[in-house]
Structures are given as C-alpha cells and as structure tokens.
Amino acid sequence: MIQSPKIFNIGKINNSNNYSKINVASTYTPTVNFGLKMASPLSCDTVSFSGDARHSAISLSNRVVNKLNIESRKVADNLVRDLESVLLKRNKNSDGSIFRIYGRGKSSKSIREKMVSDGVIKQDTVYNSKENWLKKEGLKSAMTDMVGARIVMNNSSKEAIDSVFDDLITFIKENNIKIIQIENKYPRSGIKDGYVREGSLLNLKEAAEEISNRPVELISEAHPVNYTAVHLLLKLPNKAKYGKNRICELQIMGRALESFKEVEDCCYKVKDGKHLKPMFKPVENVLKILTDNEKNADLITAFKEYTRAAYLKQLDKEKYVSKKLQHGKKFSTAQKNKIDGDYQKYLTIDKFIETSNDLSVNFAELKKHPELDFNNLANLIDSCKARVQNSKKIATNSARIA
Numbered sequence: 001m002i003q004s005p006k007i008f009n010i011g012k013i014n015n016s017n018n019y020s021k022i023n024v025a026s027t028y029t030p031t032v033n034f035g036l037k038m039a040s041p042l043s044c045d046t047v048s049f050s051g052d053a054r055h056s057a058i059s060l061s062n063r064v065v066n067k068l069n070i071e072s073r074k075v076a077d078n079l080v081r082d083l084e085s086v087l088l089k090r091n092k093n094s095d096g097s098i099f100r101i102y103g104r105g106k107s108s109k110s111i112r113e114k115m116v117s118d119g120v121i122k123q124d125t126v127y128n129s130k131e132n133w134l135k136k137e138g139l140k141s142a143m144t145d146m147v148g149a150r151i152v153m154n155n156s157s158k159e160a161i162d163s164v165f166d167d168l169i170t171f172i173k174e175n176n177i178k179i180i181q182i183e184n185k186y187p188r189s190g191i192k193d194g195y196v197r198e199g200s201l202l203n204l205k206e207a208a209e210e211i212s213n214r215p216v217e218l219i220s221e222a223h224p225v226n227y228t229a230v231h232l233l234l235k236l237p238n239k240a241k242y243g244k245n246r247i248c249e250l251q252i253m254g255r256a257l258e259s260f261k262e263v264e265d266c267c268y269k270v271k272d273g274k275h276l277k278p279m280f281k282p283v284e285n286v287l288k289i290l291t292d293n294e295k296n297a298d299l300i301t302a303f304k305e306y307t308r309a310a311y312l313k314q315l316d317k318e319k320y321v322s323k324k325l326q327h328g329k330k331f332s333t334a335q336k337n338k339i340d341g342d343y344q345k346y347l348t349i350d351k352f353i354e355t356s357n358d359l360s361v362n363f364a365e366l367k368k369h370p371e372l373d374f375n376n377l378a379n380l381i382d383s384c385k386a387r388v389q390n391s392k393k394i395a396t397n398s399a400r401i402a
Contacts, residue, residue, distance in 0.1 A: 065108045071243055072105030075147045078241040079103055079248060083149065086171040087164065097160045099255050103149035114143055144233060147248035156254030157322040161196045164252060169207045179208035181233035184220040187312060191220065194228055225304065226311035229253040254318040256343040257311065263378045264307060279388045283380050286371050302366035305358060310347040310374055317342060346374040
C-alpha cells in the first residue's frame with residue numbers, strides 16, 4: 001500500500017520571497033513564446049558568477065549544454081503533441097475551453113545560469129544534488145524546468161479544470177508518465193477563488209498514485225501576490241521521443257492571468273536582484289527603484305498591493321468570460337477580439353488607488369511613478385522588442401545589399 005505524504009500548507013499564505021516554488025515561466029526561452037504577444041517572457045536570468053560558481057558553470061562544455069538545449073526543445077515539442085492528442089482532439093475540450101497548449105526548452109545560457117544559481121547553492125532535494133548538476137544525464141532530472149509546457153484556458157472555470165484533470169489522468173496512463181508533485185496556487189482570499197477545488201486536487205493525487213504506485217506530493221497554498229495556477233512536476237518515460245531521465249513542469253492557467261504574469265515576471269526578477277536581458281535594459285532601469293528597500297519602503301509596499309490587485313482584476317475578467325462559456329455562450333469574432341484586448345489592459349495605478357480601501361498603505365509615492373503602471377511597463381517591453389526586431393531587419397537588408 002502506498003504511504004502517501006501528507007498535504008501541507010493548505011490554506012496558508014507563503015510569505016517568502018519565492019513567489020512560486022515551481023515557476024515554469026520565470027526563465028523561459030519558448031519554442032513558442034509563453035504568454036502575451038507584446039511582452040513575451042525573458043529568455044533567461046542573468047546572474048553574477050562567483051569564482052566557485054564560474055568553475056562549476058564551465059564544468060559542462062558549451063557543446064554539451066547546447067546539445068541539452070536542442071534535446072529539450074525536441075522533448076517539449078513531442079510532449080505538446082502528445083498533450084494535444086488527448087486534451088484537444090478526442091474529447092469535449094475541443095469545444096474551445098482550452099485556448100492553446102505550448103512548451104519550450106530552456107536556452108543554453110539559461111541552463112548554465114540556473115546550474116550556477118541553483119545547482120551550487122541548492123543541495124536540499126533528491127533532484128538538486130550538486131553531483132547531479134555537474135553531469136549531463138543528472139542535469140536532465142536535477143533542472144526540473146529544463147522542459148516546460150503550459151495549458152492556457154479560455155474557460156478557466158472549476159468545471160473546465162476538472163475536465164482537464166480527467167484528461168490528464170488519461171494522458172499519464174497512456175504515456176506511462178508519473179506525476180511527482182502537484183502544486184496549487186490560489187489568491188489570498190482562499191482556495192474558493194482559485195482554479196480548482198480541493199476535492200479535485202485530491203482526486204488527481206489519488207489517481208496519479210494509483211497509476212505510478214508511488215507517493216505524489218501535494219502543495220496547496222495561497223500566494224502572496226495572488227498569482228493563481230496549477231503546476232505539475234512530471235517524470236517522463238525513457239522513450240526515444242523524450243530521452244532519458246526527463247523531469248518537466250506543466251502549468252495550467254487562464255488567458256488573462258497568463259497575459260499579466262509575463263509583465264509581472266519582469267518586476268519579480270528585478271526586485272529579486274536579477275538582471276533582464278540587455279534588450280530590456282530600459283525596463284530594468286525603470287524597475288530598479290523597487291530594489292532599495294530602505295529608501296523606498298513605502299513605494300515597494302504600495303507596488304506589492306498594486307500587484308495583488310492587478311492579479312485579482314485579471315482573474316475577475318476570466319471568471320466573467322468563463323461563466324458565459326459554461327452557459328454555452330458563443331462569442332463572435334468581434335467579441336473575441338474585444339476580450340483579447342481587455343485581457344491585455346491591466347489595472348492602472350490611478351484606478352487601483354481610487355478603489356483601494358487599505359488605509360494602512362501610503363500610496364503617495366506610487367502615484368508619483370506612473371512609469372510603474374503595468375500598462376506602461378508592457379508598452380515599454382513591447383517597444384524594446386520592436387527595436388531589436390527593427391535592428392535585425394536593417395542588418396538583414398544591409399547584408400543583402402552587400
């Protein structure tokens with residue numbers, strides 16, 4: 001009989017600096033970009049190397065790391081095809097409840113940086129031992145987000161998520177995949193405002209344990225800034241299309257939240273002391289003011305409250321659309337376009353301050369910094385990307401002329 005680990009952190013808020021224990025999108029270089037058209041996620045974290053860390057970073061040759069990147073992208077593509085065959089093509093999710101399924105393999109640069117930032121420092125779990133990090137095969141299992149996939153929901157109602165869970169059970173049965181961990185993140189207001197019922201999580205856990213004949217860890221907890229998603233850690237079978245010793249992360253979330261998350265990820269990285277890619281230097285410069293806790297304490301506190309409110313606003317948008325879809329509503333093309341536009345319009349600083357009832361927070365400093373409005377940040381990210389794309393076009397045209 002399986003000795004199942006207890007469920008922990010149910011109903012508790014994680015107040016640590018790590019917003020999400022498993023954060024699939026935080027260091028993505030997508031095969032298909034994760035998220036928002038105008039603000040796709042950054043390709044990698046950029047960290048400073050110490051002497052010991054540098055030695056560890058170069059212990060795997062460039063050739064090996066590049067090969068890991070190529071292999072990971074192929075695995076991600078195969079995983080997405082397999083997910084689509086079950087979740088989209090053979091069942092009721094073909095009704096449009098699922099917006100899309102896509103994945104990515106971690107970039108070569110991001111693999112090296114993650115190996116340094118986590119591999120040398122974190123040695124507290126079976127997947128993160130230092131010995132594993134310094135070997136190619138061990139790295140595939142130690143770096144649990146080397147391969148990632150995401151299911152983005154048009155209909156993020158609890159009923160639609162239950163349907164996805166049912167199909168995921170079919171998926172892991174047919175493909176001999178093992179679920180290692182289930183992590184449910186929901187708003188501070190409680191699990192009732194998240195994507196999934198507690199009973200559904202327990203059912204998924206029980207089914208996964210029965211299929212794999214091994215314990216499955218379940219973490220369900222309120223998130224400090226109201227980020228909401230379900231994360232699954234999967235152990236892929238040793239098949240040619242997946243390779244050997246592959247651990248991957250699968251996220252489930254709604255479209256509106258996914259759109260905002262990609263912008264908020266930039267804020268999180270800079271606040272966490274990391275650098276954005278050089279192309280996003282203007283964004284990093286704007287966000288640097290959020291790193292001085294001593295000088296800008298009031299601003300940082302107000303911005304955190306603003307972030308919390310912005311996540312809830314996105315969830316409210318999803319709930320409205322999901323309720324319509326649950327009742328059989330068919331949206332016209334014009335209505336779909338309007339929804340898309342609304343999902344990419346975030347809560348403004350002015351509207352947040354106007355509607356906030358929290359008298360304990362001083363919003364005066366936040367009001368002085370309109371550049372921190374999430375809409376302005378998204379536009380700045382978009383302009384940075386456009387500038388790089390234009391430079392590439394100019395370079396290509398110049399090469400043709402030459």
